[in-house]
Amino acid sequence: MGLLMPPDSVEKPAILVLAPMPAAPVSAGNRRRLVATCEALTRGGFAIDLAYYAHEDQIYRRFGQHPPTDLLEMERTFRNVFLIEARTVIPLKTRSTAFGIDEWCPDEVGDFMAWYCSAYPETGAVLVNYVFLSRALEGVLPGVLTLIDTHDRFAGRQNQYRPFRAEPNFFYTDAAGEAAGLARADVVLAIQAAEAAYFAGLTDSRVLLLPPHFPAQKPFAMPERVARIGFLGHGNDPNLFSIGRFIRTWRDGWTPDRPELVIAGEICRSLPGVEGPGVRLLGYLDRLEDFYAQADLVVAPMLMGSGLKMKVGEALSFGRPVIGTEIGLEGFEPVVPAHRCRDAEAVKEAVLAVSRDAEALARLSRASEALFTRYATTAQAAEAELIGLLERHERDRTSPSPRMRGEGRDDLVVGATRGSAGDGVVQVETHPSIPPDPRLPPHFGDDRGAEALSVRAGRRGTNLDAVSIVIQGGGLALTCETSANSRTAADPDLGVLVATERRPGRGTAAVYAPLRQRWFARAEASAVGDPPDLGALDVALSPEWVRDRKLPPATRVALARAFARMQADWETEGRMVGSAGDRLEIETLLPGVLVNGTHPAAAFLIAGEGASELRLERVTPLHRREIDTYANLTGRLPAPLPVSLSFRAAAMSPASGCLLFLTDDGIGRIILPEGAA
Template identity: 90%
Template sequence: MRSDQAEKPAILVLAPMPAAPVSAGNRRRLAATCEALTRGGFAIDLAYYAHEDQIYRRFGQHPPTDLVEMERTFRNVFLIEARTVIPLKTRSTAFGIDEWCPDEVGDFVAWYCSAYPETGAVLVNYVFLSRALERVPPGVLTLIDTHDRFAGRQTQYRPFRAEPNFFYTDAAGEAAGLARADIVLAIQAAEAGYFASLSDSRVLLLPPHFPAQRPFAVPVRVARIGFLGHGNDPNLFSIGRFIRAWHDGWTPDRPELVIAGEICRSLPGVEGPGVRLLGYLDRLEDFYAQADLVVAPMLMGSGLKMKVGEALSFGRPVIGTEIGLEGFEPVEPAHRCRDAEAVKAAVLAVTANTEALARLTRASEALFTRYAATALAAEAELIELLDRHEDGRASSSPRTRGEGRDDLVVGATSGSEGEGADQPETPSSAPPHHRLPPRSADDEVGRAFSPRA
């Protein structure tokens, strides 16, 4: 246990992706949320359910995991091995809300809450892990960081004549999952409104805060435009369309498109005149040093595009589609392009006109300033709520899990027998998971189950 966090109130954060390195949008969201909680005076115990690792490796991708860095960052770090194969396809119209949350996840949460009874809140990332919240005892605040809307997500694939390779559900399933939490965190305003329409749980807007890394400055010229991304479907479909558009009619006097990140592994054969792959880069600074302007030609996806927030934090002007900048509340036309071809046209327009480039840079800076103010205000609201809960734990008991919540019972949307029923907990002295990383716990039992690999 980190000595500087020993006396702070604790929150368990459960995530299906590692918190380090921060090489993908969902990792950036996880890191930003944990950073907000840390700034608020809370100690974080991180439980990493090795779910994402299994999925990406099945597609030949190998995103790195840095357990050592995670241990340096958090009070305790736990690893929950994925013992079962996570289904990527379903014969139903949508996944049941619990099909991606196996028993070992809930078993870990039950063990953790008995081993660390002083922890005041449990936060799970993604609604498909909400089943684990049913193992949280009364008096402990429960939160879901949604990241995205998952009901009807599969319909976004139809224009691409493709099938999704990630979780999607229906509105009834999403509502059942959200109902398990006292607080639902939404990454952007439109999704906050949607979640509020589905659930009686309290919905808070929490856009991630991106600390400013570099001041904005108008580029002397646009020699290179950049795209940074993980190898997920929205990124692949969107940059694929943009690469085709950028290739068309390219001449040496136009900017070069540079692409970085894990996505490069999934883009064989795209390099050529006007397009260059940088591969995976360990440092964001190395990418933004090579991009005068960043493009976000997103054609699908939900949530908030972390690549946009990161680019703005590094002082880079951005051009993108409405989907690409959803959640940033853009007003500049170059931030609300219709499609990949419109993004290309906007890039060429500012490349040829220094006044237009200066206007875009000012608009990007103003966008970032407005967004940052919203993010910090939302963070303060969450911390105030958590502080009130922590202060009141000793003097009053919050409602019992499920009290007055008839919609907690999942019924037909559940992927597990007996979902929603009260299950008696039998505290165990040993964690019910396969393996923990070294130095992940401070008690004798934890150390016994934390062998070095």
Template identity: 55%
Template sequence: MSRPTVLVIAPMPAFPTSAGNRRRLVTTCESLARGGFAVDLAYFAHEDQIYRRFGQHPPTDASAMARHFQRTFRIEPKAAIPLKTRARHFRIDDWCPDELVDFVAWYCAAYPETRAVLVNYVFLSRCLVAVPPGRLTLIDTHDRFADRQAQYRPFRAEPNFFYTDAAGEAAGLDRADVVLAIQAEEAAHFAAITRAHIHLLPPHFPARRPFRAPERLARIGFIGHGNDPNLFSIGRFAEAWSADWRPGRPILVIAGEICAGLGARPRPGIELAGYVDRIEDFYDGVDLVVAPMLMGSGLKMKVAEALSFGVPVIGTSIGFEGFSPIAPAHRCAGVDEVKAQVLTLVEDARGLAALTEACANLFASYNSGTQAAEDALLTLLRAHIGDLIPERGDAVPPAAIDGHDPVTLALPGGALTCVAGLGTAEPDDARHGILIATERAAPPGTAPYSPERRRWFVQAEQGPSRGIASGLAGAEVALGPEWVRGRRLPPALRAAVAVEIAGVQPDWEAEARLVGAGPRRFVVALALPSHLVVGRHPGAAFLIEPDAALELTLGAITPLGLAQGLPFLSATRTDLAPVPASLTLDGGEAPTNGGLLLILHDDLVGRVRLPAAGSSPGLHP
């Protein structure tokens, strides 16, 4: 008997499971698979875009997703997803563009046998309007978003994730037949504002290690994604922990992507482990985990994960929301109380044994509830869809993955290699070198919404050309931010790579005029994207001339109050509003015969035309 299919749509990839929302996505899909469903996963590449805008390579493992799900799809946002709003809150559909609605309409026509569509996060609920009648629709909420911005006020910070008002959240939830809540308090809230059926589904975490009670505390840990709740919470805890740390006290080990946001300044008693490839290695290397959470909604996946590895946890009441905690160590009021609880147990073997037992009991009670909730959800789905679902069975066998031979172009001092197919989470490749760019669209000849991409790598080793004629010419790419900001390649090879990148489709174009020059320095006036004019933006600049290419140093950027604007030729993203500015460039002479100035900023490619001496670009009226 064939397994009915559920389409699952998410704005984050499933793998690697380096963040709580990814773990939630995977555990929900695993519940569906255990219930006899085949799962198709559609990744709306919102998170990919946001990572690049913050100067990081997005950890996306398309290869692992293809192995785990029946079919996988990738939907590229055509414009920037707004992280800020001038209004009091985002409208419920501000983060759900037309291309996602178009995908759902296409998918439902291409795969009419699909029985249900589940969308992650209420802000993507608009795409459910494209689901034909008769198919079950679900929203996995993850969090409550009504008035979420209020959580930031005690930290004097602005949110950079979605928030809306109660009416907007209710309207989004009303689009679904079933709404999944991650913890009881939020389930009660949603039940009061929507007509949809509310189902409480806390994520199930199978036990990975037996609980072990440490004799003493030598190393305590925290692992997490670099979101604001994590940064604010562990940032304050780390500050309190290091303030009076002395030898003999435990080392606080902080791991995960959050390390990139905590700065490189060494602090007493703090070890930044960075991203870990094997989560088991982190938990096996600490005696206790802290969850000093000061803000956030939903359920703290890091707590459930630590308990699944048998590691005792101490945290705040916010950190243990959804777990029905009893022990005082799970109901701390803030970071100071978490710190005090840890310090009282450093040499207290009996106290550590009691804490470990309390954690084991808490985890057993929690998982008993998650299993019952999963069973109830599967019963609910059978009631809506019918009796075509077999009882619990094995997961769908992985799909076959086609391989592609890489092709290489020799460069002065190195080689440019293009690899097509399903990428892994690694930004660089041991065989091909440093990742410099990923094509935004699927390669020609692939199926609609294919997750396959062409990726370009560079290494400082000369090699023969093999089947690549035009390099990156004409491609629409997202740059590898680490390559743009880093200087790991020899200067001559970086310049040669820039010549190749100069042929891609730019994100923005402008014309400049020379307004000042000195020894190995010149100043141009041009229209720059507005966000480059404010604050500091690490990037790279290259002067491309007919017979040479040279990397320059980006200097001061000063807004110009011109009555007439400088030519801003085009932009592919709606957030790239032009602002007249002067830009200082160091490290080279002003070109006399014109040329091309290539400005790279994380994922953006800017191409600026420099006129020959004696000429200047016209001004727009």
């Protein structure tokens, strides 16, 4: 992604764009849509302030993955970048028939909006991505134009999953909820014509069509033959269900004289075991060019989904002919049968037909080029209409009274009252105590770190060099790096990423600076001294703890001692009810979500100066509850259930101590009192 903002962008009228996904890397369709919209606004002469509500970071971690978020690239791209910590747990399931329209828009988003409007009163428009963040618009100042980029229709979205006997892992609501959300905006943006018509019947807000613009990358040229067909996608449910069905269909009867199916993108990590004759995984590729260089034709065999399939627009922009289902090309106004296939089998038949017939392949290429030309004309006209509306609003709006900008002003502390995203109140910021180890760096919220974490430190064009502090002891080297370099998960010098600190507080410039304080670990040859005590850090753990396990066992144990007092999501007591050789049995309580199904976990028993890692072998639900003590410390996980935990240890373990119980989406602490066995 190149620079969007020219050097003189500070003088241009500003638009705040709020999104629950980062703008870099552009590894998914919703990110491509976000970038395309920001590019359109930039072409129209507006400067972009991007506020990333770190919704996707939380979701990736809950599924045991390192979040692909590049704050540094975003810093290079936009006028200002703000980071809103996702502290509230985002519910992925609901017991109701649909999510309430505001269930995915927590108070921290409203707190940010109240602060931003006080700090940047000259901003003339606010655009939120997705209707489920519409609550944030309630905090916008009068006279500021409010917009929602819908991306998709969400009313009844769960019904698409029924043919697959599955439940969605993303937001869905009902028509009343969607209408209530849309009513909060002056302007509603629809990604394709059918959804624009639907929204127009649902709201009195002005509805504009805004298909994303795909700049032509390469001209259409008919391939000599179809040696490889390609599919590029993110690992979301619509892609997984659709390509899974197509893979099975494509393999059936495949012979070496037929094209090979190559698949690229994040979806590859969710397709283990599919490679074989006729199917090859390319993995995640940083450059789109590298994928399209290996695909003579692109397939979009989508069986579900809404919005607009960005993969189709990208393929056309690279001059590749496309074959897909009607759902796959919805929004592109397809005409020819190859662009309106009924299912995966029909897509396969169409591919085989053009692979055997040069004239049919030529017709498909011409039809794909004509489709792209028609689409581009519509997209350009829609963009011009939106920019015209924004320009008229900017000319007509009353200028705010002169006042200082909030840039870098940590004296300005604004928070939203709970239950309302709009009413700002001045509050006193409290800071956590100084960490116990004098070797530790200043943490988010410390007075000594506030200046470095101000929004001024995150402005484009300033020096964003990382600040690192190394702490050693007990065979462990820990490096705390404070920077916007958020994408790296391993570094040859720093080691493996093990934790990212959550920033405390709300309503100040320092709280929303686009910086992360991250901890890396590596093994040290010398085991002199003890591991550092990092204190009660509030952290999100990386996949190293539960999934990856790249560090040596002794280093992992030292790491657990260093992080032993990190803030837990839940805490309870337990008692050892059995011990024989290397096996332990502990009765305790677990959050209900961890009792059934398979949940990868790591466990460390810390007793005095010693510690050991245990291997969890089994979780057995119990009918009787023998333990009463349980604290839900952060509200991240649901109510507890009684269980018996079966562990295997490398050596005989003590009967008392503190058991750290770690999962992808939670930190638990089980206290084993002396004499409780």
